[in-house]
Each structure stands twice: as structure tokens, then as C-alpha cells.
Amino acid sequence: MSGPQRWDPARYAENARFVADLGQPVLELLAPQPGERILDLGCGDGALTRTLVARGCKVVGVDSSPEQIAAAQALGLDARVMAGEELAFDGEFDAVFSNAALHWMPDADRVLEGVARALRPGGRFVAECGGDGCVETIHGALIAGLDARGLDGRAASPWYFPTVVDYAARLARAGFEVPEIRLFPRPTPLPGALGGWLATFAESFTRVLPPEQRAGFLAEVEQRVRPTLCDAGGRWTADYVRLRFRAVRTT
Numbered sequence: 001m002s003g004p005q006r007w008d009p010a011r012y013a014e015n016a017r018f019v020a021d022l023g024q025p026v027l028e029l030l031a032p033q034p035g036e037r038i039l040d041l042g043c044g045d046g047a048l049t050r051t052l053v054a055r056g057c058k059v060v061g062v063d064s065s066p067e068q069i070a071a072a073q074a075l076g077l078d079a080r081v082m083a084g085e086e087l088a089f090d091g092e093f094d095a096v097f098s099n100a101a102l103h104w105m106p107d108a109d110r111v112l113e114g115v116a117r118a119l120r121p122g123g124r125f126v127a128e129c130g131g132d133g134c135v136e137t138i139h140g141a142l143i144a145g146l147d148a149r150g151l152d153g154r155a156a157s158p159w160y161f162p163t164v165v166d167y168a169a170r171l172a173r174a175g176f177e178v179p180e181i182r183l184f185p186r187p188t189p190l191p192g193a194l195g196g197w198l199a200t201f202a203e204s205f206t207r208v209l210p211p212e213q214r215a216g217f218l219a220e221v222e223q224r225v226r227p228t229l230c231d232a233g234g235r236w237t238a239d240y241v242r243l244r245f246r247a248v249r250t251t
């Protein structure tokens with residue numbers, strides 16, 4: 001069985017709360033002003049959407065996962081099931097914000113076209129996502145593990161980790177000026193063992209395997225990366241690399 005990653009809000013809250021916590025600098029780069037209309041693209045369970053609302057913004061969150069959107073709605077947020085590739089807004093936002101979601105959207109040009117359309121002229125797009133080399137150790141082990149089973153590991157990967165040159169060019173083609181864009185390593189301590197991270201984020205890889213092979217595959221991946229990512233005290237650190245930018249719609 002193959003298919004897209006499913007998002008379980010309870011599992012996400014347990015294993016991935018650090019994702020929104022580490023999104024604070026992106027919020028600061030956004031510099032949201034009270035009364036601004038903001039679209040939170042790939043809002044997940046709404047942790048950062050809620051922060052924007054608390055700062056006095058009028059926020060719409062969109063995400064392709066009905067489960068994540070239900071969790072965001074339970075916080076009282078205006079959250080809607082909508083894919084980043086199908087944004088249905090026209091000139092109505094002062095800013096689009098996105099944390100840790102764009103690398104799940106490989107059709108970047110289509111996403112950027114919709115983001116540009118959603119913004120008023122002069123509106124800004126401020127985001128952070130996985131960038132070139134993100135979780136390379138884990139990604140490489142997942143791909144190698146599937147390849148070793150005669151499958152196409154790279155084809156199973158859901159992630160698009162762009163370079164600065166690639167994403168800046170796409171932003172420019174979509175009608176943005178890009179005053180700030182940078183790629184930086186952000187080694188990230190995990191709240192538990194790598195298994196929790198894999199269960200939360202790596203489902204696209206395991207779903208191409210028969211159910212009875214999945215646990216063994218993940219245990220093998222964990223063993224393979226342990227020497228690089230786990231210290232003597234059993235603490236795991238994932239080799240995250242982030243792409244962060246501020247862009248402005250010029251037309």
C-alpha cells in the first residue's frame with residue numbers, strides 16, 4: 001500500500017511540538033501587525049496560527065490534512081482544509097506565513113502562484129521550510145533501506161528540500177522580490193527516540209512496504225543513523241537544515 005502521509009494530531013503534539021516552538025523566529029521575521037489579514041499555509045494543528053490571532057491578526061489557516069484542521073478548529077481558529085497547490089484566495093491577505101510546510105509541497109511553482117494571487121500587491125510572504133540537505137542522514141537511510149529491498153527509495157520520498165538559488169528563482173518568477181533568503185543548519189534535539197520522529201514524519205516511506213515489514217525497516221534505519229545522531233546518553237539530534245525567507249509581491 002502506498003499513499004500520502006497521514007497526520008495524527010495527537011502523535012504530532014507528542015513528537016513534534018518543537019516544530020512550532022522553533023517557528024518563533026519566523027513569526028518575528030513576519031512582524032505581524034494588529035488587524036492584518038494573514039494566511040497561515042500548512043497551519044497544522046494551529047499552534048502558530050493561534051499565536052498570530054493572539055497578536056491581533058485576522059488569520060485563516062489552511063492545511064491539506066482534515067485531522068490537523070479539526071485540531072486547529074478545536075482551538076476556535078478559522079481553519080480550512082485546502083491544499084497549498086489549490087489556494088482559492090484573491091488579493092485578500094496582507095501576508096502569507098508558513099512554517100515547516102513548504103517542503104511537503106513539491107509542486108512549488110503552483111504553490112507560489114497561489115500565494116502570489118492570495119496577496120494584495122505589496123503583500124509579503126514569510127516562511128521557513130526544510131532546505132537543501134535537511135535531515136540528510138535520516139533521509140539517506142530511509143532511501144537506502146527501501147533501495148536495498150528492491151524498491152525506489154527516492155520515489156517514495158515526499159520531501160522537496162530546495163536550495164536558495166532554486167527557491168529564489170521560483171519566487172522571482174511568481175512575481176516576488178526577495179529581500180531576505182538564507183539556508184542554515186539547525187541541529188534539532190528530539191523530544192524522544194528517533195522512532196517517534198519516524199512514526200510522525202516518515203510514513204510515506206513505510207507505506208510502500210507490506211505492514212509486516214515496516215517495524216523491522218524502521219528499526220534498521222534507526223540502527224544505521226544511531227552512530228551519527230544519537231549521543232552516549234541516548235539523546236537524539238536530527239540534522240535539520242532550514243530555508244528561511246521574506247518575499248514581497250511586487251505587482
Ligand SMILES: C[S@@+](CC[C@H](N)C(=O)[O-])C[C@H]1O[C@@H](n2cnc3c(N)ncnc32)[C@H](O)[C@@H]1O
Pocket residue numbers: 007019020023041042043044045046047048062063064065068082083084085098099100101104105
Ligand atoms: C510539519 S507540519 C507543520 C505545521 C505547522 N505549520 C507548525 O509549525 O507546527 C506540516 C504540515 O503541512 C501540511 N501539508 C503537507 N502537505 C500539504 C499541502 N500540499 N498543502 C497544504 N498543507 C500541507 C501537513 O498536513 C502538516 O500539517
